[in-house]
Amino acid sequence: MITAGDPSVATIQLMHSGAGVGLAELTRDSLGTFFADEFLGGKRFANALSEPASGNRFLNPQQEALPGEGGWLLDGAKRFVSGSEIADYLLVNALVGDEPTFFGVPLPDASVSVIPIWDTLGLRATRSQLLAFNQTLLRASHRGRAPRPGDFVVIPAGLPAISLGIADAALAALAGHARTRIILGKPLSHQQWVQHAVADAQTRLAAAHALFQQALRQADGGDPAFFGNLARSKYLANKVAVEVAQLGVRIGGANGFLKASPIQRHLRDAEAGQLMAYSTGADAGSADAGGADAGGADADRRGSRR
């Protein structure tokens, strides 16, 4: 419901929840209670995991942190850090030795800065900024373990909902336009091609919702099949959202292209949903378990909170 209203707000909320719960869980044996209290007290968290070169393999960072006083020092960049400008803590990963290692980094930190290049097409209000790290101290006391199966998977449980909300909003927008746009003396919604296409889109969307609800029920019931079905739900919801948004552009015609129309925004937002890891191409690649990269993505997923 939040996403149908504003998917950027929902994305920031989701990334905040994933980073906050994840950090408390990964540091359970050390600062976990502290991070949990901070989270429950209203402090804001953001994921600084994706590197310019790591792409979908965001749980396998390539940037190495080197030993320094009190921990390790990181030089490099993390990108698409949704909600970073209002965050009190970042969940950051880096290589320590050869191991992907996760840390909580309190903000503000003078060594962490925003490189203001955020101008992508979709979900603009997430302000998913590029962050620069300049000898940032990753404190030994704030170090967590790696994610593992059985962790509470906030982000995989939320990503399908983002695309489903975008699709719901896109369907409502195109139906509203079709009902009010008069062509040859009748509302556009009276045209048979519109009725067929909308019924087809609505049916696919209902199926995507159903798969997502099934995965959530399986998660609540402790059925391990839930994790694969959440991944499938994200894939299906991403695809269906783009299909519905594209239908909106057909029905909206040139009016849908105007900035004042919600139709163009739904198309941009739907495309952004499928770029978020694991993006739809990477999902398909790992499903056939073919090449080395696919295996990597699959391994990421098994150990993943996202």
Ligand SMILES: Cc1cc2nc3c(=O)[nH]c(=O)nc-3n(C[C@H](O)[C@H](O)[C@H](O)COP(=O)(O)OP(=O)(O)OC[C@H]3O[C@@H](n4cnc5c(N)ncnc54)[C@H](O)[C@@H]3O)c2cc1C
């Ligand atoms: C709106 C938005 C918000 C985001 N928020 C955050 C955030 O808060 N924190 C954060 O850390 N990151 C965030 N991200 C970043 C996200 O994690 C990355 O976009 C994601 O990891 C994909 O990386 P990439 O774009 O470099 O794609 P790449 O991995 O370079 O993929 C490029 C293309 O190759 C395909 N591909 C990749 N791997 C495979 C494979 N194994 N087999 C077949 N095809 C493959 C992909 O499908 C895609 O088509 C966000 C992204 C977006 C769009």
